Amino acid sequence: MRRFIGRDRELTVLRTAFQAVQDAAGSAKPGQCILMRGRRRVGKSSLVEEFLRRTETPSLFFTAAGGTAEDELAELLDAATRSTLPGRELFAEEAPAQWNAAFRLLAEVLPDDRPSVVVIDEVPYLMDRIDAFEGMLQRAWDRLFSRKPVLLLLVGSDLSMMEALNSYDRPFHQRGREMVVGPLNPVDIGEMLDLEPAAAFDATLITGGLPLICAEWRPGADLWEFLRDSLDNPISALLVSAERSLAAEFPPQAMSGEVLRAIGTGERTFTNIARAAGGISHTTLTRATDVLTAKGVVAAELPLSLRPSKERRYRVTDPYLRFWLAFLDPHMAEIERGRGDLTLSRIRERWTSWRGRAIEPLVRESLARLLPDGVLPAAPAIGGYWTRSNDVEIDLVGADRQPVAKELLFLGSVKWLGSAPFDNHDLAALQKHRAAITDEPVPLVAVSRNGVSCSGLQATYGPDELLGAWRRT
Template sequence: MKFVNRIQELDFLERKYKEPDAQLIIIYGRRRTGKTETVLQFSKPKPSIYFLSTRSNEKDNIDNFYDALFEYFQDETLLRLEKNWENIFQYLSGIKERLVLVIDEFPYLLESNKAVTSIFQRGWDLYLNKTDIMLILLGSSVSLMESEVLSAKSPLYGRRTGQWRITPLEFTHNREFYPNYTQQEQLYTYSCLGGVPAYLLQFDPSKDFWNNVHDKMLSKGEFLFEETDFLLKEELREPKVYSSILKAISQSKTKFSEIMTQTGISKSSLSAYLETLERLDLVVREIPVTETVRSKKGRYFLKDNFFKFWYRYAFPNLRHLESGNSKYVLSKIKSDFNRYMGHSFEGISIEFLTGNLQRVPFEFTDIGRWWHKEQEIDIVALNEDTGKILFCECKWSELKRKDADRILIDLKEKSTAVKWHKHKRSEYFGLIAKKIENKADLREHGYIAFDLQDMFR
């Protein structure tokens, strides 16, 4: 399996490994993001035991855990012990080496015994916290890991020595999956699949983007064809309700009231559902970047690119896809895809600026979109302390110099409607596009100007 990036995550794990005391590390995040592979890359060269919990009963999991211990230690003492968690922890308390013990899919243990966090708390307090063991608990069920392992109500609260939420990769890592793709094709792929490694590995790098979309996303029976449905059922109790919310948002029903009307869900229930979707990183609530968090101007958008693509194009056409008419659906996608990329490119541009602070004139503390009534600005970045603000437009097109000048004139006019630090601010203006003619000249005139060449430099 191809392993890409995860430098920060590996550095974190190495740092904790080198600390002198016992470590209890929580690694979690949505499925397919590469949690297991990241931990295995870290633990491979070290004394380590890897145990994968299964959706079976507790006895089966304990039996399998004993097998993993015996395979590593080859100690016949284990064969004589009564098989329970207490004896496992007691046995491990006698280990004198720096051992990495990985328990994957920890939520499956919770499903078979709700008291397992209390059992592990006792095991940690009585036996493990004075050893050299580095215990890593992994979980794909974000909701369970947050509520049962990380929350203040969890018996394990206060015991963990570190935690890391594994998130999807950034767009610049696509080139490592598809080295022969053009920059444009790499952004197409990121806008379609996001940065989830398991999804990126589904596409065949020897085929072009559109053939991959047809063969791997729109063809019944393929892994990606059932993925959104699988994830919702795996993570949530009412997948159909959540799906109706995602569908509404994908149809541009972005205000709370619009989603409520479209889905027929009550106000109180909808708030809870949206909070859950936000926690899972499927939906994001955005407010104009100059507003406070309590602003009533909030809008909801699909955050995950894979879900965004699926609910915009595949979900409304499932009857055609189920009947094998995938080429018809593909033609519909192609006719609309530039519009879709226009929205996606805004998010990619924000990601680019956030990761390249040294290439903008000041370090910003906030970045996002801005809107008021009928006016919108694609990106506004600001620094509350210095009073500096950047206004930027994103265009998924190749711009002639005259087009760039016109856009910048319009941008300056729109910026006057932004009231933030109105008379005490330093203003900067910029443009990000697929390609910009005479980009260097714009920069000489004090403008920020980036295109794909800069993004993939």
């Protein structure tokens, strides 16, 4: 069995909450609640399982499946009878027929003299299918669970619904602390797969840091070996994870899926997305992009500069989903009939140019974590700049705020193509674009996969430095 990699920060948060429960045992309300959210297949359940394994405390782990209220209750009772809670046999004897009664019985079997953990996974299904579930949960917490030394973990993949659970106008407001579980970071991926820094960033762009996909990557294998193996396996996590996530989040009749595919294949402007999605109306597209941005699947970004702009552009936020939509989804029929070699050849042809743009959001996030570093100041906002015609395009804009800044802190270019270093030609282009948006001598920065061969830059960063930003977490 492959060892558990990363998640040190998340495990520390859970251990700290558990310790708080333990320290408060005997007080009036020792219970603690954490609202854990993260995209599907990001490893939330595995994280909780690892925490329970290390804690070795009485626990119940129930996962909702999207069934009827009666079916979900039956599954809860079954999970309770198979739990490690003392007195769990009461669930087999009494079998409550209502959720309120099930919560009361659960509170009865929670130990008074030592901490326990109760996990309810995929809470949004219960919020959606069970009438007044949030109100019943709130009453059970206030009157029962919070009075026991229990850590209640409410876990969910629908980010917007999990955020709503704790919003001010909902019954469970301020009952729990929010915890976001993201994908494995580039450092974790590099360690797990035994990859050098540049290759670790490549793996991040392909896997998105999803543990299930990373687990299928043989340590030390390069990306082409991994892609060949995955494309030869029709049930590989690389192929099926996105499809399952999209099916869960967007029903077949939802236009959001079509719009997402248009964005994923490279369309970034409103007009081009509408055309690629089949010529849908302005209203329909607006509704679809609102859904996608609310769910955090798509980012709608404006140019970052000293002047306002309406040139909004859209991108898929998850690197793996972006890769899947660009290279795999359009050719699933080809892969399923055993011709993954054709798909692999197509990826090879487009990989360098696709990677050059796909890496930009990851570079921006890396710099946001890295700065200040003694050369550049901390930048409250790091984005990009473009015009409608793209005659001026700047990969990195550091500023005091976004999207309209009062002060530009630095401007930069990302060169992640092929094996060529950032050279005088690239510097001249960056200087020309700087002159188009400001007369000030704003510091210039280069981020290059293959080094820098010119002078005149205030700061330079390569894969090693960017990876260092993630080691701080």
